[in-house]
Amino acid sequence: MRLGLGPIALEMATRTQLESLAGAAVAASFDAVWVAESRAEGVGGGLAAAAMLAQAVPIRVGAAVDAGLYHPLYLAEDIAIADLTSGGRIEGLLRHADVAASRYEAPTERAWWEEFLNVLAGALSGAHIQFDGAHLRVPARIEANQPAPERLALNPRPAQPAVPIWVESTETGLEHLARDLGFGIANHFQRGSSVPAATGRWPGMLLCPGDVQANALLVAAGESAGYFVIAAESPEEVADAGRRLAGPLRMPDLPAWITSQ
């Protein structure tokens, strides 16, 4: 089981607040701290903010990004550079931000989102890619652009052989594609819901409210591993969540008395 803090909304957060919450996450034995951009409100820079936060804490840092709003190679480059600056501690959560599409003059068709994920996965794989879709042609091989190669590669590559990236599940068809491309699946916790099935070595992710109880998460996980990202708004809430969740998630049948003092 893995335990993350956040995603902390970047809308109102200051650097001091981010570092305070992240420091509390380290002290409470969280595995990762997450930040979230909100491009519908003009708040971008999720990966840059993650790169910033990674300088303050030794744990992994995740960025929940509004994807599908601009060319996927820019996202691939942001991921690679944030990962390199952090020494390989970056994780990602892709959210399909239809609500921000008009600000970005981005397509909203399902096919665009699928092509976006395909190109992103291809670029991050290190392959020399060529992609021909209805929305995306990579490289574009525009006749007026000469010389331009038939294929391109993301350079530099991320530090990690495979950066763990989850896609927020919105529909079954998309979930299948995301899995086929090697992305983990994330969902919002609801009472009675299950952790999404793992993709390869990436466990399913559940985005959880701050007051969630360990038993509910263990039930959601069943026989599987789970990655639980817990919302918290203050260092005290972070500490409380850590005390409540870290032990039971890491050891089956942890006696309650051991953490009750």
Next chain:
Amino acid sequence: MRLGLGIFGMQSVPQRPDHHVKLYRDVLEDALLAESLHFDSIWLSEHHFWFDGYCPADIAVAGAILGRTTRLGVGTAVMLLPMHSVQKVADDAATMSRLGGGRLSLGVALGYRDAEFDGFGVRRKDRGKLMDAMLPRLEESCRAAEPRVPLYVGVATAVAAQRAARLGLPLFADSTMNPAELRGMLDAYNTAAAAAGVTPPRTHALQRDVFVTDDRGRDWAMLLPELRYMRRQYGGWSFPQETDETVPAYLQRLELDIEAKLKNLIMGDAAHVAGRLREFEALGFDLIVCRSQFGNLPRESLHRAIRGLSQVRDMVSP
């Protein structure tokens, strides 16, 4: 006069390859050194899809530097705006300016390498039109950001300067322009600003190749392969090999360009460099970003040059 330190591309160059994890660790160390020596700022450069891993995502690096430092400014020198989503740039910059306490600056320019435009599905020939459309939007966003994001327009030609002038934006002049060319460009800028009814900024920014040394012979031998690689790379992007041109003929053509560009390098002891920089200050440049990192210099040599440049800073802005 403010001195910035630059420009960092985190390249694993053929003559001195390194893993990129180390190169990014190095630039964070360099930023800390720059902050400890009271430089105004550190500046990052951008290119895409190049085998040496030239940094393609400046704002992500800026985030790491802002996280590692507390006072140092961080700038892009320059971001190749027409290839980007201007909304993404604006939103990223506004957020990082807020988180970084107003320490982020943007320098933006056209870009020129066809393969980069092609990667993002943009016609290189459209770059001027795109810049015309994007720059006002970005200027508005940078002005509205809290704290405001200083925005500079990277230029190497009078036409590009005139575009900036119409918006009253300060220039970030290219390192390859000599004083006469800079004077001509500033004249064109001021004329265009007056025609547009715009009050021009009092000062501009300039990039210069600068290497402070107390042993020119030793350091020139060390620098020359690095400078040659850098200039061959930029020259190769600016003037691609023609289809009917042999490789030897092409390299000869590039060599002429390299020789011309190397003449603009300012190299010498601190007093010499300070004197040369004051000439540019007199032209109207109050921020000079001194490029002392060419490719991937030996760490000891780079740090010696940076410390030497801090002596220059003490002389020009005590």
